Amino acid sequence: MKTEDAKVLRDKLALWFVANGRTLPWRSKPDPYAVLVSEFMLQQTQVVSVIPFFKRWMERFPDLKTLADAPESEVLLLWQGLGYYSRARNLQRAAQMVLSRFEGRIPNNPIDLRALPGVGAYTAGAIACFGYDRPAPAVDANIARVLARLSNQQAQVDTAEGARLLWELAEVLLPEGSGGRQHTSALMELGALVCLPKNPKCLLCPIQRECRATEPETLPRKSPRRSTVALEENAAWITSGKDVLLEQQMGRRSRGLWKFPTFFNKASPLPLFETVYPFTHHKVTLRVYEASAPEVLPTNQRWFALSSVLDEVALPAGHRRALVALIGADAGTLSQEIKPTEDGI
Ligand code: SF4
Incomplete structure (x- = not known):
């Protein structure tokens, strides 16, 4: 030009x-x-x-x-x-x-x-x-x-x-x-x-x-998109009185964020909550199950008061959504599924 x-x-x-x-x-x-x-x-x-x-x-x-x-x-x-x-x-x-x-x-x-x-x-x-x-x-x-x-x-x-x-x-x-x-x-x-x-x-x-x-x-022309990969994540809802147990993340992408601990029991009952959220080119299905506290807490796990946890810690989108719903359930106002948003991790 x-x-x-x-x-x-x-x-x-x-x-x-x-x-x-x-x-x-x-x-x-x-x-x-x-x-x-x-x-x-x-x-x-x-x-x-x-x-x-x-x-x-x-x-x-x-x-x-x-x-x-x-x-x-x-x-x-x-x-x-x-x-x-x-x-x-x-x-x-x-x-x-x-x-x-x-x-x-x-x-x-x-x-x-x-x-x-x-x-x-x-x-x-x-x-x-x-x-x-x-x-x-x-x-x-x-x-x-x-x-x-x-x-x-x-x-x-x-x-x-x-x-x-x-x-x-x-x-x-x-x-x-x-x-x-x-x-x-x-x-x-x-x-x-x-x-x-x-x-x-x-x-x-x-x-x-x-x-x-x-x-x-x-236009503009672009290379073909990477296809979306489905992932599953099983998390544990562990409470004690008015507290909930969360685990701090250490990985490169999510360092400093808090999540529910991983739920390992495969022969599990129905999940308390299920949602789907996007994460880069993944579509993650998060299921949250009721579980008991470990006898000894790992160093990266901590109890947070249910009344203030949402204002205190940063969580990935799906975990935050689950926490909002489960705290609501605790107060007797559980709304079933909440629509996924585009905010990723
Ligand atoms: S710049 Fe975009 S909106 Fe403007 S004439 Fe070209 S194609 Fe149309």
């Missing part, structure tokens, strides 16, 4: 964005820390779902230092409901690294930003753009769709070659000097509101004249 064509396209996008862009809490007063938080939350989660979590987070952790110094258990608790807890841990480690390595100032260029844990090419570009208004390319799913259609790109966008073509086009379209914030927001918003995955609103699109897509709904 020629420089003058890129400018025409940018101007059209800017005009459209001024009239149609949504007001989002992290856009209203751009500050690099707020952008860092919002970008971590938006990885794998939609804007509307993120807004209440973002507001709550900023009240509790209004700056890098507060976040860096907070106990990890509290960070995970505030993240609960967003899923993919490794993002919360990385966000806290990123805050700690900014304080120790960058004198408390979040870097303004993608190269330094990529040194932070959990910051990939997109997040680095987004922080440089939205936090500092720099013209840095940032290609998320919405922008990838717009760019693939704009250029009628047939290469699969999740291959190295397809991604390279998209990032090159994103770079060509950038304004010079500054203005990255508005430009990238406009492209992203066009993908979210007009250039939709299904039924794109091409007749309302400000860059329809420049768009080369002949069959927009077939």
Whole structure:
């Protein structure tokens, strides 16, 4: 694309964005820390779902230092409901690294930003753009769709070659000097509101004249999806008086979270509760059975008061759902099954 064509396209996008862009809490007063938080939350989660979590987070952790110094258990608790807890841990480690390595100032260029844990090419570009208004390319799913259609790109966008073509086009379209914030927001918003995955609103699109897509709904092309794998998880509901027994997780993905202990008795009666929840490309069926306490508690198990456990610890989605239902049952209000959500582990 020629420089003058890129400018025409940018101007059209800017005009459209001024009239149609949504007001989002992290856009209203751009500050690099707020952008860092919002970008971590938006990885794998939609804007509307993120807004209440973002507001709550900023009240509790209004700056890098507060976040860096907070106990990890509290960070995970505030993240609960967003899923993919490794993002919360990385966000806290990123805050700690900014304080120790960058004198408390979040870097303004993608190269330094990529040194932070959990910051990939997109997040680095987004922080440089939205936090500092720099013209840095940032290609998320919405922008990838717009760019693939704009250029009628047939290469699969999740291959190295397809991604390279998209990032090159994103770079060509950038304004010079500054203005990255508005430009990238406009492209992203066009993908979210007009250039939709299904039924794109091409007749309302400000860059329809420049768009080369002949069959927009077939773009962007992607490699075939990994099929979903079914998993089963049997958990134990162990109570003593007004307490419930939980077990702290140590694995890479779920370190710091709490779950029901594993239930090992195969000749079991009917489960007290059953639900299905998604976890990456798995579909997990969780069954919870009544069980007795072990004679000696393993070091990673602890009793929690039923009255406050939901406010105190972070649990994977399915376990939290089970706990809510079983505490309700204890109070005589058990509702049978609760619909699965998309929040994973
Ligand atoms: S014209 Fe249609 S396909 Fe092309 S960018 Fe606009 S909405 Fe997307």
